[in-house]
Amino acid sequence: MEVSIETWVKKHDLIYIGATRHPFIHSIRDGSVDINNYKRWLSQDYLFVRKFVPFVASVLVKACKESDDENDMEILLAGMASLNDEIDWFKKEAAKWDMQLTGITPSKTNQKYWRFLESLMHPDVSYTVAMVALWAIEAVYQQSFAHCLEEDAKTPSELREACERWGSQEFAQYCDSLKKIANGLLAKASNDVRGKAEAAFVEVLEEEIEFWNMSEGRAK
Numbered sequence: 001m002e003v004s005i006e007t008w009v010k011k012h013d014l015i016y017i018g019a020t021r022h023p024f025i026h027s028i029r030d031g032s033v034d035i036n037n038y039k040r041w042l043s044q045d046y047l048f049v050r051k052f053v054p055f056v057a058s059v060l061v062k063a064c065k066e067s068d069d070e071n072d073m074e075i076l077l078a079g080m081a082s083l084n085d086e087i088d089w090f091k092k093e094a095a096k097w098d099m100q101l102t103g104i105t106p107s108k109t110n111q112k113y114w115r116f117l118e119s120l121m122h123p124d125v126s127y128t129v130a131m132v133a134l135w136a137i138e139a140v141y142q143q144s145f146a147h148c149l150e151e152d153a154k155t156p157s158e159l160r161e162a163c164e165r166w167g168s169q170e171f172a173q174y175c176d177s178l179k180k181i182a183n184g185l186l187a188k189a190s191n192d193v194r195g196k197a198e199a200a201f202v203e204v205l206e207e208e209i210e211f212w213n214m215s216e217g218r219a220k
């Protein structure tokens with residue numbers, strides 16, 4: 001049976017929609033967002049991104065060891081560079097809202113997501129599994145924030161920059177490159193690795209939903 005990211009998106013459509021069309025995203029899109037929720041998301045996501053960087057670095061290390069396509073390294077390196085910009089953006093955005101990014105207490109939801117990222121950084125986790133997870137993590141943000149930039153969206157002007165970070169064409173292309181790598185790896189993977197990759201895909205979606213819930217103050 002053919003296995004690809006697209007078949008899993010269809011198979012797990014309810015949870016995929018749950019992650020990419022979350023009420024928090026709807027609230028940004030229709031302009032009803034409680035700005036305290038946005039600020040909670042901003043500060044917790046800043047902490048998340050600082051943990052996400054070593055995870056992406058670990059995927060890069062796996063690519064160096066396991067990939068037979070040298071383009072993978074360039075794509076992942078560009079992703080790392082954009083995370084550098086992302087960290088700067090969080091600092092600027094926090095200053096815009098008069099927020100401090102030092103001394104924030106990580107939420108339980110965030111800490112759980114970090115533990116999941118750490119589990120994926122283990123050398124025993126295959127490049128295929130880690131790449132599928134990386135694609136899913138980035139794709140949820142791309143799909144979510146692109147939705148807030150559609151023509152009929154009423155996204156508040158002061159939140160548009162945040163949406164453009166992940167909703168841009170450039171970020172969509174990066175996600176597409178990750179998806180192509182992941183699909184290529186899945187085509188060659190054993191059933192065992194495919195099973196683990198599918199489980200990682202679903203877990204990313206669950207973690208992302210919990211992250212949005214936490215941003216809305218509906219989870220710790």
Ligand SMILES: Cc1ncc(CN)c(N)n1
Pocket residue numbers: 045048049052137138141208211
């Ligand atoms: C929780 C979460 N997921 C994904 C992304 C996109 N890098 C993010 N910044 N934060």
